Amino acid sequence: MTATPAQRPSAAAVNKAINSLKEYFGSRLSTAEAVRHQYAHTLTWLPTQPADAVVFAETTDEVAKVVSACAEHRVPVIAFGTGTSLEGHVNAPLGGVTICLRDMKRIVSLHAEDLDATVEAGVTRTELNAHLRDTGLFFPIDPGADASLGGMAATRASGTNAVRYGTMKDNVLALTVVLANGEVIHTGTRARKSSAGYDLTRLLVGSEGTLGIITELTVRLAGIPEAISGGICPFASVASACEAVMMTIQMGIPIARIELLDEVQVRACNNYSKLGLPETPTLFVEFHGSTAGVAEQAEAFGAIAGEFGGGPFRWTTHPEERGALWQARHDAFWAAQSLRPGARAFSTDVCVPISRLAECVAETKADIEASGVIATVVGHVGDGNFHTLPLVDMDDPGDIARVEAFIGRLTERALAMGGTCSGEHGVGQGKMAYLPKEHDAGALDAMRAIKRALDPHNIMNPGKLVAI
The missing domain is CATH 3.30.465.10 (Uridine Diphospho-n-acetylenolpyruvylglucosamine Reductase; domain 3)
Structure with missing residues (x-):
């Protein structure tokens, strides 16, 4: 079966779908401009593309009711959770109805x-x-x-x-x-x-x-583990930190978390979260297990870090101290944005085989410096996944062009090293252009065939992931 081309439905079709839903949902359906924009909001520089209406569903049956009405009139349907996705997943480029699932809390x-x-x-x-x-x-x-x-x-x-x-x-x-x-x-x-x-x-x-x-x-x-220990270890370079990560994984140390922050991100976290760390590439690590086990794992990691010039490695089992470190790590996006007031952070990620991680991160750091882009590097380096957070002046076309070119080079670099254009953010709108470079034509055709089989009228979040 051939899928319907990606095109905006007629205003009449949209109105019929919305009017049929108003009878059931009443005030839980909104066409107000402010609401529509709120539920298409993206955290990056992708433009907001609101749906024609937002419905607040409370049960699976209500979601099915909305989808059935939209299917009847071939109107797009976009699901919305909390709006924290980073590649334009919740945009509605062809209009339609957004289904907000925030009230499905059981x-x-x-x-x-x-x-x-x-x-x-x-x-x-x-x-x-x-x-x-x-x-x-x-x-x-x-x-x-x-x-x-x-x-x-x-x-x-x-x-x-x-x-x-x-x-x-x-x-x-x-x-x-x-x-x-x-x-x-x-x-x-x-x-x-x-x-x-x-x-x-x-x-x-x-x-x-x-x-x-x-x-x-x-x-x-x-x-929940019997014991948890966590700590920080500074390094002279991102390359040496990544080499220590690779050795830690290869040695079979059952590490629970191992995160890299480059010196720019550490400076941002110091400013935003008041950490007071030396502004040098740093690994945040955590171990889960028995009391004796986490101490042994921490000791083994400290020895490996020392082999690559890292240290001193400071670790603790106190929940409050560990919590402050990991909260700062989770706040890295907002911390980075504070480095350039008025600019927008564009979070992008790639993932490479762990044996290529040090090379990829080092080349990316050199690229950032050479291109004049202001960006941090932070990542879940235990599985080869890292993020860059370029800061973009959206009123400066030259700045936008520099960052777009940098992201293109970053993605090409990861793909050339046997990696992927996205380790965890997904494709959405933002990474669609890179899929043909990561997957061959046959694989993309298979994805399209699945899409056509399950969504023949192309109403489910159209304009995302795979182009039809």
Whole structure:
């Protein structure tokens, strides 16, 4: 079946869909300009492209009702969680209806003995962990923002804990999804493994709302470790820090978090979070396990860091001290933005095989300096993923051109090293141009075939991920 070309539906079709929904949703449907812009807001320099209406759904059945009405009139549908995605995922380039899932907050079930929980899509990671506080369990995936779990699944999100606990694709067991025709399907089970049929759960995790809208998900949980130690270790260069990371991983040290901040990002965090650290490339690390185990792991890491000129390595088991460090790491975006008041931060990421990490980061740092771009480097370097945060004067065309060219070179560099254009941000609108460079024509055709099969009228978040 051939998908409908990406084109804006007629005003008459949009009005018919909206009017049919008003009868049911009443005040929970808004066409106010301010509301429409709020729910298409992007955190980067991509222009805001609002939908024609925003609907605030509270149940899976209500999401299905909205999608069915839009399908009848072939009107686009865009899902909105918390709006923290970074590549224009929540924009509506062809108009349509945005479905906000913020009110879908139920913790449906908790099976502590099986280490899993089922939640609605609007539950955020901090809300789930607050619910789990007295169980001895936690949900380990922690992107910088307090994102909704539905959105995290849709973008295949990651975070600082990924080196030990994996990403969303490793931690979602089952989904409830509304397809493009309004049908509700369930994928996966609570079993930890299965050989029964196509893995639809993995297909939909990372599909960015282009194949269906995730309304409920069952996620893996982890036990809170007996002991946690964390610390910081400065290095003379980003290359030596990355070499220490590579050796740590190769030696099999079960590190939970290992994050790189370059000297510019450290300066930003000092200013924003009042850390008082030496302004030099620094690794933030954390170990989970028994009291004796985390001490042994910290000692082993300190020895490796010393081999690459790192140190002194200072570590602690005090929750307050560790919490301050990791809060500063999660605030890196806002800290970086404070380096250039009035400019906008454009967060972009790439991921390379860990053996190429030191080379890629060092070349990127040299590129930043040579091009005159103001940018920080920060990353989840334990799995080869790092971010740059260029600061852009949106009123200066020359500045915009410099940053665009830099991001292009960064992406080409990562691809040439066997990496990917995005380790965790997803594709959205911002990275679509790079997919043909990462995937061959046959792979892209297969993606389009899946899109056509599940969304023949191209209404599910059109203009994102794969061009039809």
